[in-house]
Amino acid sequence: MQKEHVYNKDILEVIITEKQIQKRIKELGREITEAYDESDDIVMLCVLRGAVLFMSDLSRQINLPVVFDFMDVSSYEGTSSSGMVRIIKDLEENIEGRDVLIIEDIMDTGLTLKHVIDLLKTREPASIKIATLLDKPERRVEKEVSADFNGFEVPDKFVVGYGLDYQEKYRNLPYIGVLKEELYI
Numbered sequence: 001m002q003k004e005h006v007y008n009k010d011i012l013e014v015i016i017t018e019k020q021i022q023k024r025i026k027e028l029g030r031e032i033t034e035a036y037d038e039s040d041d042i043v044m045l046c047v048l049r050g051a052v053l054f055m056s057d058l059s060r061q062i063n064l065p066v067v068f069d070f071m072d073v074s075s076y077e078g079t080s081s082s083g084m085v086r087i088i089k090d091l092e093e094n095i096e097g098r099d100v101l102i103i104e105d106i107m108d109t110g111l112t113l114k115h116v117i118d119l120l121k122t123r124e125p126a127s128i129k130i131a132t133l134l135d136k137p138e139r140r141v142e143k144e145v146s147a148d149f150n151g152f153e154v155p156d157k158f159v160v161g162y163g164l165d166y167q168e169k170y171r172n173l174p175y176i177g178v179l180k181e182e183l184y185i
Ligand code: IMP
Pocket: 050, 075, 076, 081, 104, 105, 106, 107, 108, 109, 110, 111, 112, 113, 157, 158, 159, 160, 164, 165, 166
């Protein structure tokens, strides 16, 4: 018998199971493969650190030549958006004329992605698309930004697991759950 996950006690409720995540990622992989069937120059751009697990699983379901790149931006203090976005690590690839697929863990206010997209556009890629595992549409401030590929819609609650953190913890939980409020209030 496997020991229970150490983080389970901090989770109020599991909202997306490991099995549901993996099933949905397979579907997204197929959708993305079809959407880009004309392209042989795709840069999968992982927004660190939350999207690392999603990038890793999703990329293996995409049957196209892709290259990996990573970007680190900071947008959050605690559990609410500060509206400030800082580039901590820029991407390495030259994206001019190439198809960029941004991989995000969750779209919340949309401010982070708006900022990232504005920056990438100045480098003249052929296209920019967004794949996000989770979408919290109720919280959107930046109405122009929407995901081209979206795993699941989630309610306006603070969620962790499968890459998403609270103060860098919980990323290695295999499912998505709502964090108990007493842990962050
Ligand atoms: P946005 O700029 O408000 O869209 O914020 C996006 C970033 O905020 C995500 O990439 C996450 O790192 C973080 N974030 C937003 N909501 C949550 C949540 O419920 N749990 C964990 N991180 C979150």
